[in-house]
Amino acid sequence: MPQASHVSVSETPSGATAPQAPVLALEHVSLAFDGKQVLRDVSFALLPGHTKVVLGASGSGKSTILKLVLGLLRPDAGRIFVNGERTDTMGEHDLMRVRGDLGMVFQEGALFDSLSVAENVGYRLDTEMRLPASEVRERVDEVLGFVGLRDFLDRMPSELSGGQRRRVAIARAMATKPGILLYDEATTGLDPITAITVDREMVKLRDLEQVSSVIVTHQLRDAFYVATHEAVRDGAEVRVVPADAAKADEAEFIMLREGVIAFEGNAAELRAATDPYIRTFLS
Amino acid sequence: MTPMVEWLKAAVLEVQEYVRLQGAVVRATFSRPFYYRDIVEQFDRIGLGTLTVVVLTGFFTGAVLALQSGITLDQFGARPFVGRLVSATMVKNLGPVLTGLMLAGRVGSGIAAELGSMAVTDQINALRALGTDPIRKLVVPRVLAGFFMAPVLTVIANAVGIFGGWIIAVLQLRVASSVYWTSVVDGLYLQDAWMGLIKPFLLGFVVTTIGCHEGLRTRGGTQGVGRATTSAVVTASVAVIAVDFFTTRLLITLLY
Numbered sequence: 400m401p402q403a404s405h406v407s408v409s410e411t412p413s414g415a416t417a418p419q420a421p422v423l424a425l426e427h428v429s430l431a432f433d434g435k436q437v438l439r440d441v442s443f444a445l446l447p448g449h450t451k452v453v454l455g456a457s458g459s460g461k462s463t464i465l466k467l468v469l470g471l472l473r474p475d476a477g478r479i480f481v482n483g484e485r486t487d488t489m490g491e492h493d494l495m496r497v498r499g500d501l502g503m504v505f506q507e508g509a510l511f512d513s514l515s516v517a518e519n520v521g522y523r524l525d526t527e528m529r530l531p532a533s534e535v536r537e538r539v540d541e542v543l544g545f546v547g548l549r550d551f552l553d554r555m556p557s558e559l560s561g562g563q564r565r566r567v568a569i570a571r572a573m574a575t576k577p578g579i580l581l582y583d584e585a586t587t588g589l590d591p592i593t594a595i596t597v598d599r600e601m602v603k604l605r606d607l608e609q610v611s612s613v614i615v616t617h618q619l620r621d622a623f624y625v626a627t628h629e630a631v632r633d634g635a636e637v638r639v640v641p642a643d644a645a646k647a648d649e650a651e652f653i654m655l656r657e658g659v660i661a662f663e664g665n666a667a668e669l670r671a672a673t674d675p676y677i678r679t680f681l682s
Numbered sequence: 683m684t685p686m687v688e689w690l691k692a693a694v695l696e697v698q699e700y701v702r703l704q705g706a707v708v709r710a711t712f713s714r715p716f717y718y719r720d721i722v723e724q725f726d727r728i729g730l731g732t733l734t735v736v737v738l739t740g741f742f743t744g745a746v747l748a749l750q751s752g753i754t755l756d757q758f759g760a761r762p763f764v765g766r767l768v769s770a771t772m773v774k775n776l777g778p779v780l781t782g783l784m785l786a787g788r789v790g791s792g793i794a795a796e797l798g799s800m801a802v803t804d805q806i807n808a809l810r811a812l813g814t815d816p817i818r819k820l821v822v823p824r825v826l827a828g829f830f831m832a833p834v835l836t837v838i839a840n841a842v843g844i845f846g847g848w849i850i851a852v853l854q855l856r857v858a859s860s861v862y863w864t865s866v867v868d869g870l871y872l873q874d875a876w877m878g879l880i881k882p883f884l885l886g887f888v889v890t891t892i893g894c895h896e897g898l899r900t901r902g903g904t905q906g907v908g909r910a911t912t913s914a915v916v917t918a919s920v921a922v923i924a925v926d927f928f929t930t931r932l933l934i935t936l937l938y
């Protein structure tokens with residue numbers, strides 16, 4: 400199905416040993432900041448190629464979960480696994496290797512504002528992997544084409560709109576073809592039209608690149624959009640179309656409430672939930 | 683009592699964190715990978731960026747030293763010794779301290795503001811997520827630049843200061859040029875030169891590490907960046923004076 404002409408399939412054979420082993424797992428994770436409990440006994444697993452949508456009000460601990468997965472923070476209790484390796488006890492040196500298969504889209508993009516769009520997107524390829532300039536250029540072109548920003552190579556981040564900045568952040572996160580992408584409120588603060596373009600990038604990455612993803616958001620509209628759509632190749636063209644029911648079931652939802660998982664299930668179960676907190680969130 | 687204890691605990695923790703940063707910097711300086719481009723850039727920014735202000739303060743300090751000491755020396759009929767006073771004071775103490783203070787004001791604050799805004803916008807986290815150690819990429823280049831440029835800037839400040847003193851000596855105090863220069867050289871001993879050269883290395887290190895420390899630990903948005911910047915300048919300035927005192931004390935025992 401995938402064609403070599405475009406961004407190719409992730410080279411990391413995630414789950415090569417057991418086909419359905421989770422690429423990412425949190426087990427009974429707890430964390431407190433200055434005596435304030437931010438996460439309490441959080442557990443979930445992400446299967447290869449699947450999407451985990453993390454919902455929750457502002458301050459409920461969503462960003463903290465992603466930072467734990469990246470090893471930017473360490474849990475007080477519990478265990479974290481990435482691609483089968485336990486990371487919460489790992490040293491910074493080994494973590495750097497693990498992060499090679501993780502792409503993160505930070506809440507406001509977190510683009511380096513002293514670097515151009517091209518330098519941001521090619522940062523890891525150039526500065527860390529020290530690939531030849533021509534190869535970096537080629538890959539940067541490719542991923543910026545993927546998010547539809549090929550004409551913005553030489554812009555500085557301050558010259559971009561909010562939506563463009565998120566898309567550059569996505570391009571930067573996917574530049575090294577990680578097997579797992581983490582999106583922290585990639586659509587928050589965007590108008591509905593721009594938000595849908597960002598949603599479509601997430602769908603495309605999942606369906607065309609077989610990327611496993613954790614999507615943190617408090618916007619249900621975007622969460623449902625990603626869950627209920629799929630990307631298909633139509634000749635040279637990529638189209639995002641409504642998915643069939645089986646596909647839509649693959650996206651799992653988690654709702655966090657003050658650091659505790661208050662709901663876990665698929666889109667249909669979420670819609671049918673009767674818990675008053677979830678009902679408030681859905682309305 | 684409790685707030686006092688709390689405050690003490692926080693202070694001890696912060697010093698501990700700062701010392702840990704210093705250790706990490708030293709370790710990162712002597713192991714791969716290095717970010718050469720950033721190192722070169724920081725030498726340029728910290729060295730050239732501070733040059734103007736160091737030249738100006740050096741010049742006026744030398745000039746005012748000559749003016750003031752001219753009056754005092756006249757009371758002993760010792761006006762020809764003005765060169766000796768200017769050179770000894772500049773080289774041993776004022777050159778390093780002034781350069782240190784200028785670095786604190788210009789470089790310490792700049793580093794804290796830059797790293798602070800990177801911290802509050804998650805750019806530091808983004809660096810780590812992309813496989814870069816912020817200590818190596820951000821801190822080491824700035825500390826190296828401060829460590830090696832501070833002595834260079836100090837020597838320039840000394841030279842300009844002595845030149846400023848000469849202008850006042852000749853034009854205002856009517857001391858003959860040759861008398862001034864002979865006196866300048868007479869006032870300098872080898873130990874003084876060592877003293878004046880060792881101190882700025884330490885001051886450059888202290889100012890840049892404090893700037894980095896304040897920057898990296900910044901929390902709380904734009905306001906936090908403002909607080910970090912102010913705190914960096916204040917802490918670094920006090921540290922410059924204090925470190926100058928203690929190293930002077932130590933070097934006197936060692937050198938003289």
Ligand SMILES: Nc1ncnc2c1ncn2[C@@H]1O[C@H](COP(=O)(O)OP(=O)(O)O)[C@@H](O)[C@H]1O
Pocket residue numbers: 432433437455456457458459460461462463464
């Ligand atoms: N570095 C930190 N130090 C102290 N408290 C923090 C820190 N980061 C986050 N918090 C607190 O943890 C809670 C959860 O934060 P976060 O995960 O960012 O929430 P969300 O992304 O769901 O809005 C918040 O109450 C926040 O104030």
Ligand SMILES: [Mg+2]
Pocket residue numbers: 461462463506583584
């Ligand atoms: Mg958040």
